[in-house]
Amino acid sequence: MTYTWWTQASVDALLAEDAPYGDLTTESLALTGRKARLTMAMRADATLCGVELARDLFVTAGAEADVLAATGTRAPAGETILMAQGTAGPIFRAWKVAQTLVEYLSGIATLTADIVTAARAVSPDIAVVTTRKTLPGAKAQMIAAIRAGGAFPHRLGLSETLLLFPEHQAFLTDPAAGIATLRRAAPEKKVVVEVKTLDEVDAVLPAHPDVLQCEKMTPGDIAEVARRVAARAPGTKVAAAGGVNLANAAAYAVAGAHVLVTSAPYWAKPADVKVVISPA
Incomplete structure (x- = not known):
């Protein structure tokens, strides 16, 4: 999967943030015009993300750069993923921003891919989606x-999905009334209802929500929810949410969840990128 999610303005801003008044060390050493070459490689297996943006950082800084392993690729340890060449000024200017960005984003991509793999090993059709708990400004x-x-966003924000929380229901007469109101107001949208207990499941099932988002339920609870849904509202999908991670994704999939809603990838450990800079 590769698509351009950045703009030239954002590339310029990233470079300006790190070197707003030039590279004092490289310029003081009079290395700016020397020929240089840079390579990026993974120190451990990782699913890549951000390599194309890294390339654009080097190009904008004034170097030439080539992507050798694209976003979405599972790169083995030691594989070179990007090469850049030109003069040392642009190479050093873009180096750390590009490296750090690839490390953070590839860490998220790697954990996401591992969760997807674990869940689909036992339930091939399960969907893995992520919450809107992105770092503000870095969505x-x-x-x-x-x-x-390999995941998709569960919610990009408040403007494009219907999710009836218990906090909303505190203002309503009953869950069914809330679901009916949402369907009248936005008939083209699916209605997702968050539930935290089996009693809440029983209360909302007669209204046949499109999705039950089961918050912080155990895999055992999810299995019981799936049983009740199959018997009373077979068109409703069961989503396990709250605390879903690599260690328990397979258990939730076995329990019968149709969807895993997770925030875990957003706090993934960054990948480790090895950078080598040498005179050309």
């Missing part, structure tokens, strides 16, 4: 990373 980057890992 585009983080969504690109989870997509590179």
